[in-house]
Amino acid sequence: MTEHPIAHWYRYMESHDVAGLDDMLADDAVFESPVVFTPQRGKPIVKAYLSAAAQVLGGSGFTYVGEWRGENSAILEFEQEMDGIKINGIDMIWWNENEKISRFKVMVRPLQAVNMLHRKMGEMLETMKKE
Numbered sequence: 131m132t133e134h135p136i137a138h139w140y141r142y143m144e145s146h147d148v149a150g151l152d153d154m155l156a157d158d159a160v161f162e163s164p165v166v167f168t169p170q171r172g173k174p175i176v177k178a179y180l181s182a183a184a185q186v187l188g189g190s191g192f193t194y195v196g197e198w199r200g201e202n203s204a205i206l207e208f209e210q211e212m213d214g215i216k217i218n219g220i221d222m223i224w225w226n227e228n229e230k231i232s233r234f235k236v237m238v239r240p241l242q243a244v245n246m247l248h249r250k251m252g253e254m255l256e257t258m259k260k261e
Contacts (some may be wrong), residue, residue, distance in 0.1 A: 156230035
């Protein structure tokens, strides 16, 4: 039996190995952010958003607290605390027939967390552009 595709995502969140992320994404991947109105399309932009999110959210204290799997999808509930705000959210992940991530949607609560993440993600994406 082959490894479930979501196992690759868990490894990425532990390692933050961008090369590993590159291998996981479909060329036509779509990212849906809790703070950006339009879906972000294509592997390069999805990779940038997921990499920035892992750096902003995925540090010490980040934990997945729930998981629900479908045939070609998974929902992972996460928690983190930053700047005194407890963040609760879900990653909704779909993959294609080649077991590459084809769609990734993030939902976050409460509103204070959404506002803080909007600011921090913007800063991280700007920093990444300069590198």
